[in-house]
Amino acid sequence: MKILVAVKRVVDYAVKIRVKPDKTGVDTQNVKMSMNPFCEIALEEALRIKEAGFAKEVVAVSIGPSQCVDTLRTGLAMGADRGIHVETSSSFLPLTIAKILKSIAEVENPELIFLGKQAIDDDCNQTGQMVAALLGWPQATFASKVVLDKEKHVATVDREVDGGLETLCVDLPAVITTDLRLNQPRYASLPNIMKAKSKPIKKMTVQDLKVDIKSDIEILEVTEPPKRKSGVMVSSVDELIEKLRNEAHVV
Amino acid sequence: MMMQKLRRSGELIRYGSKSLINLRPNKDSLSRSVSGFVNHYETKGKHFESNVGNYNTELHHGCLGRNLGMLQQYKCFGSSSASKIQRNPLFSSLDSKDVSYFKEILGDRNVVEDEERLETANTDWMQKYKGSSKLMLLPKNTEEVSQILQYCDSRRLAVVPQGGNTGLVGGSVPVFDEVIINVGLMNKVLAFDEVSGVLVCEAGCILENLATFLDTKGFIMPLDLGAKGSCHIGGNVSTNAGGLRLIRYGSLHGTVLGLEAVTANGNVLDMLGTLRKDNTGYDLKHLFIGSEGSLGIVTKVSILTQPKLSSVNLAFIACKDYLSCQKLLVEAKRNLGEILSAYEFLDNNSMDLVLNHLDGVRNPVSSTENFYILIETTGSDETNDREKLEAFLLKSLEKGLVSDGVIAQDINQASSFWRIREGITEALQKAGAVYKYDLSLPVEEIYNIVNDLRGRLGDLANVMGYGHLGDGNLHLNISAAEYNDKLLGLIEPYVYEWTSKHRGSISAEHGLGVMKANEIFYSKTPETVAIMASIKKLLDPKGILNPYKVLPHSLFSH
Ligand SMILES: Cc1cc2nc3c(=O)[nH]c(=O)nc-3n(C[C@H](O)[C@H](O)[C@H](O)COP(=O)(O)OP(=O)(O)OC[C@H]3O[C@@H](n4cnc5c(N)ncnc54)[C@H](O)[C@@H]3O)c2cc1C
Numbered sequence: 073m074k075i076l077v078a079v080k081r082v083v084d085y086a087v088k089i090r091v092k093p094d095k096t097g098v099d100t101q102n103v104k105m106s107m108n109p110f111c112e113i114a115l116e117e118a119l120r121i122k123e124a125g126f127a128k129e130v131v132a133v134s135i136g137p138s139q140c141v142d143t144l145r146t147g148l149a150m151g152a153d154r155g156i157h158v159e160t161s162s163s164f165l166p167l168t169i170a171k172i173l174k175s176i177a178e179v180e181n182p183e184l185i186f187l188g189k190q191a192i193d194d195d196c197n198q199t200g201q202m203v204a205a206l207l208g209w210p211q212a213t214f215a216s217k218v219v220l221d222k223e224k225h226v227a228t229v230d231r232e233v234d235g236g237l238e239t240l241c242v243d244l245p246a247v248i249t250t251d252l253r254l255n256q257p258r259y260a261s262l263p264n265i266m267k268a269k270s271k272p273i274k275k276m277t278v279q280d281l282k283v284d285i286k287s288d289i290e291i292l293e294v295t296e297p298p299k300r301k302s303g304v305m306v307s308s309v310d311e312l313i314e315k316l317r318n319e320a321h322v323v
Numbered sequence: 324m325m326m327q328k329l330r331r332s333g334e335l336i337r338y339g340s341k342s343l344i345n346l347r348p349n350k351d352s353l354s355r356s357v358s359g360f361v362n363h364y365e366t367k368g369k370h371f372e373s374n375v376g377n378y379n380t381e382l383h384h385g386c387l388g389r390n391l392g393m394l395q396q397y398k399c400f401g402s403s404s405a406s407k408i409q410r411n412p413l414f415s416s417l418d419s420k421d422v423s424y425f426k427e428i429l430g431d432r433n434v435v436e437d438e439e440r441l442e443t444a445n446t447d448w449m450q451k452y453k454g455s456s457k458l459m460l461l462p463k464n465t466e467e468v469s470q471i472l473q474y475c476d477s478r479r480l481a482v483v484p485q486g487g488n489t490g491l492v493g494g495s496v497p498v499f500d501e502v503i504i505n506v507g508l509m510n511k512v513l514a515f516d517e518v519s520g521v522l523v524c525e526a527g528c529i530l531e532n533l534a535t536f537l538d539t540k541g542f543i544m545p546l547d548l549g550a551k552g553s554c555h556i557g558g559n560v561s562t563n564a565g566g567l568r569l570i571r572y573g574s575l576h577g578t579v580l581g582l583e584a585v586t587a588n589g590n591v592l593d594m595l596g597t598l599r600k601d602n603t604g605y606d607l608k609h610l611f612i613g614s615e616g617s618l619g620i621v622t623k624v625s626i627l628t629q630p631k632l633s634s635v636n637l638a639f640i641a642c643k644d645y646l647s648c649q650k651l652l653v654e655a656k657r658n659l660g661e662i663l664s665a666y667e668f669l670d671n672n673s674m675d676l677v678l679n680h681l682d683g684v685r686n687p688v689s690s691t692e693n694f695y696i697l698i699e700t701t702g703s704d705e706t707n708d709r710e711k712l713e714a715f716l717l718k719s720l721e722k723g724l725v726s727d728g729v730i731a732q733d734i735n736q737a738s739s740f741w742r743i744r745e746g747i748t749e750a751l752q753k754a755g756a757v758y759k760y761d762l763s764l765p766v767e768e769i770y771n772i773v774n775d776l777r778g779r780l781g782d783l784a785n786v787m788g789y790g791h792l793g794d795g796n797l798h799l800n801i802s803a804a805e806y807n808d809k810l811l812g813l814i815e816p817y818v819y820e821w822t823s824k825h826r827g828s829i830s831a832e833h834g835l836g837v838m839k840a841n842e843i844f845y846s847k848t849p850e851t852v853a854i855m856a857s858i859k860k861l862l863d864p865k866g867i868l869n870p871y872k873v874l875p876h877s878l879f880s881h
Contacts, residue, residue: 086734102633104705106733142706146732259639259687259729259736262720265713 073127073222073244075118076182077152078173079111079134081143082193095293097163098193107143110188112150114250116257117218118186119151126220129153131180135172137161141273148268149260155273156180158281166194168285170202175281177207182245184227189214189249200249210242213249408837408871410499411879414481417457417500421478425460428470433461433508444503447496448489448550452837454497456483463508465583465591465622471504472620473589481867484616486558487529489550491761492836494615495558498871504620506557512536513623521580521597523625526557542628545572549745557621563613565832570793571664571701572629575612582608583623587863597625610858615834616869618862634705635664636712637737640728641692645770647724648694652766652792654724655698658715662708665699666793667744670773673789676802677743680750687740688727696792697744747789751800754785758801758814762822763831769797772821776801779817783810796831819845835873843875852878 083089083098084106090099107115118130132147134140135158144155158172177185190197204211212218212229216237219228231238232251242248260268278285306312316323425434435441436458445454462468475482481501488495497503509525512533516522520542524533530551534544546559548566558564560582563575572578581596594608611621642648648668655663671693677684688695698716702708712730719725731737751757764772773788776799780786784803790796799818803810822829823845830839830846843852856878859866866879 084734086738104633104635104734109733109735112732139706142709149732256685260732261688262716262725262728262730265730266717266720 073184074129074131074180074182075121075127075184075186076173076177076180077111077115077118077130077132077147077186078169078188078199079115079132079143079147080108080188080191080193081105081134081136081140082108082191085109085192091294091296095295097291097294105139105142107146108188108191108193110190110192110250110252112188112257113252113254114186114188114248115147115150115152116255117215117248117250118184119258120255121184121218121220122151124220126222127184131156131182133158133173133176135160135164135169144273145268146260148271148273149265150258151264152271154271156276157273158276158278160278162285164285165287165289166196166198167202168283168287169199170206171283172278172281173199173203174206175283176276177203184244185209185247187247187249189251200247204247207245207247209245209247211247211249212240212242214251215248216251216253218248218254408498408876411481411866411870413479413865414867414870415479417480417502421474421480422458424474425458425471428474429460429462429467433463435459435461441503444485444488444505445496447493449491452493452496452498454483454499454501456497456500456503459485459503459505461505461508465509465585468504468506468585468620468622469589469591471589472585472587475502475867476588476865479865479867481870483869484557484561484620486527486555486561487550487553489554490558490562490615490836491759491833492830492838494562494834494836494869494872498837501870506620506622507555509622515540516597517542519597520628520630521625522628523581523595523597523623524556525623526555526560526621528556530554530556530559537628538631541631543631545578545627545629546575549748556624556626560612560621560624561614561616562834563832565791565794565796567665567667567791569791570666575626576609578627579608579612579624580627581625582611582621584608584611584619584621586619587865587868591622592619595623595625599627610862613834615836615873617859617873618868620868632701632703634700634702634708635737636700636709637731637740638698638712638716638728639687639731639740639743640696640698640716641688641690641726642694642696642724643692643726645694648696648770648792649766651696651719651724654719655715659698659700659711662700662702662711663698663793664701665697667697667790668792669695669744669747669789670770670787671695672785672787673747673800674743676750676754676785676787677746680753681742681746684739684743684746687729687736687743690727692726695743697740744789747787747798747800751787751802754802756803756806758784758803758811760797760799760818760829761831761833762797762799762818763795763828764797764822764825765827766792766795768825768827769795772797772818772825773799775821776814776818779813780810783813791831794831816845822846837872840871840873841875841877843873 082105083100084104087104092099115132121127122130130152131154132144132152133156134143138159140157144157148155156176185203187200200213201211212231214232215229216232217230225244227242227244227246229240229242229248231240306315422434441456441459444459445456460471462471482504483497483501485495485503485505506527509527512524514523517540530544533556537543545568546564546566547568548564560575560579580598581594583595584592586592610618642651652666655666671691674686674695678686700708700712716725716728731740770788773786777786784801787800787802788797790798801814819829819842828846829842835843856874859874
């Protein structure tokens with residue numbers, strides 16, 4: 073069995089996000105970029121499945137500018153067997169990414185596709201669902217536990233939903249998106265970094281994959297959230313209640 | 324939402340909670356005799372008469388208990404023979420006229436008599452040293468500092484300069500009833516030159532606030548330490564704080580370009596230059612760097628900051644023996660030279676302690692080894708720097724210098740590696756009694772003292788070594804279930820003598836404060852200390868500035 077894992081290069085989550093002065097997007101110049109944390113979790117899960125003997129190969133895919141190779145190298149150093157880099161200088165919205173992943177899936181024929189439940193830059197939480205829909209595969213999103221049954225060819229997935237867990241059984245091939253508590257990703261060790269150097273990364277372009285990249289979404293403006301107003305000290309409980317009632321309108 | 328949640332969860336990593344009580348006992352006597360050194364000394368045939376003649380030249384053994392005046396036990400932990408210092412009877416006691424005067428110059432608000440606030444200001448960060456001051460003054464500018472000191476000097480009221488109160492040797496809190504002068508309200512950035520990177524600011528600026536300010540300009544402070552959220556730049560200068568970036572940017576003696584300080588009699592010394600080069604006479608600002616508030620109150624600082632570089636990489640490495648750590652350091656300097664920004668080490672006992680006492684910490688490498696090293700690089704080219712670090716580590720792995728290791732792939736991973744190194748202090752507090760030493764030693768000797776002490780103490784205690792290996796700075800810590808005199812007797816003066824024998828320093832970066840004032844002779848000759856005493860006498864004839872600290876009490880007995 074082969075597992076495909078999508079890994080996105082994003083602004084490191086510990087970096088304070090700055091909006092570009094011209095409001096066309098987020099400033100990424102001289103900013104630390106890392107693998108999206110949910111993608112790391114997705115990759116870790118795929119690796120564990122492989123180590124448990126359920127899969128033979130883990131393939132990491134990244135779509136974006138040339139530096140995505142660094143993200144793929146990280147994936148390979150964690151243990152992925154090979155990488156696919158779809159190089160493009162434009163930044164795509166989830167539907168385009170889903171189309172690209174679909175056409176890669178058609179070539180690679182994986183039985184499982186792992187994605188993070190969302191990327192921490194755009195917070196879209198759409199790509200996994202779209203890939204599943206385009207492929208016509210079952211999907212299990214927000215996974216916090218994944219158990220494979222090789223014989224029955226199904227995956228049992230615990231999902232984190234509001235107020236508790238939902239357990240799903242999906243037939244393979246399937247798409248699974250990962251939540252924070254699924255696992256704790258491993259570090260890239262020196263021996264594995266060394267091994268990663270000889271693992272292949274295949275370059276592709278959007279044209280190779282014959283994907284229509286026309287987007288029907290246009291971004292008009294990116295702005296910072298309004299600054300929080302500073303609080304006020306109230307002198308009594310009565311004043312607090314009065315403010316909650318008449319200013320905040322919450323009681 | 325989730326992005327926020329995740330970002331937030333990463334933040335808790337860098338700072339541990341405040342440590343609880345650190346119960347380090349004091350060794351009250353020093354066996355080496357230094358009698359008579361203060362009065363005369365000869366240099367190159369010239370005869371100098373020192374002007375400290377009225378200082379008692381014999382070391383004062385507090386426990387011999389002169390029962391004169393007020394005798395106060397200021398430290399009582401961990402040793403039954405706790406040291407006692409006598410309050411200098413020449414100092415006046417605060418009266419209501421003093422308070423009125425201070426209110427006149429500072430305004431009511433900035434003269435603090437509130438018990439709760441005084442309780443905090445009287446107690447040090449480790450909750451180990453506690454004074455009983457009845458007054459804290461919060462001046463807003465140099466002029467006010469000057470007026471306060473002029474008055475205190477004329478009244479012979481002793482004072483203790485206080486910054487963020489994060490010092491680790493009891494220097495920032497009163498021993499008795501000294502008036503606390505805290506410059507925390509003097510927290511303005513005065514100038515920043517984006518060409519030269521020179522920052523001029525008031526002494527009460529909190530280090531982290533300066534770092535945040537500089538971040539918006541694309542610069543960083545040349546020093547960084549765990550206490551950055553509280554400590555003041557004035558406190559850093561006064562302790563000559565080292566920290567994590569020293570290996571890269573050097574000590575404050577190099578990066579501080581100028582100072583303004585007020586001496587005991589209220590004189591304002593304007594040495595606030597912003598020049599990198601200025602060889603005109605004695606460079607007096609250096610006297611105030613690291614003198615722990617004993618010569619004057621620092622009111623303004625001019626400091627050379629560094630451009631913020633975009634590429635930071637961190638590796639957590641395992642080594643099988645100390646010799647490998649040392650060889651790796653030499654190699655790292657040679658191969659990573661221009662990008663090396665930290666080289667920290669810890670032994671496996673320290674690692675175990677952290678794993679056992681801190682939540683959510685895991686050993687980044689899969690195998691247990693005897694030593695772990697953090698190597699950080701800071702440079703301007705992410706791809707190049709990373710390749711360089713990888714190539715260096717892989718070569719070291721092949722050579723057998725390194726037995727395993729990981730490289731952080733994102734900032735969260737880097738924070739969790741730092742958490743191990745920076746969490747040791749906190750873990751030690753949780754583990755029970757701890758005896759702490761901050762030593763400078765030749766790098767090749769550093770771990771010998773740990774081994775020797777382990778042999779000496781056997782099962783009595785857990786001996787740990789960690790620290791800024793790149794700077795030759797060992798934090799030697801002895802952790803035991805509880806304090807006991809037998810153990811202490813085996814540690815001291817052994818550790819000080821050992822350090823002295825190897826020409827090390829008994830205080831690499833924390834200073835002497837009240838904790839080690841009497842131990843200075845282990846690292847400085849009597850002749851040197853005599854000059855220090857003369858300088859103290861010159862700048863502070865009545866000894867009102869931070870008494871009982873830094874220099875041996877004997878020199879100031881009455
Ligand atoms: C968690 C933690 C980590 C630390 N890590 C390091 C480290 O890596 N490296 C290191 O070197 N130190 C370290 N320290 C100790 C370090 O000395 C202090 O954190 C810091 O430099 C002191 O600054 P402060 O403003 O808190 O000064 P305080 O603690 O208030 O005072 C320290 C001394 O300076 C004097 N002083 C303070 N302000 C002035 C002033 N304006 N004028 C004259 N004298 C003044 C005081 O009288 C006292 O003697 C650490 C401490 C903690 C709690």
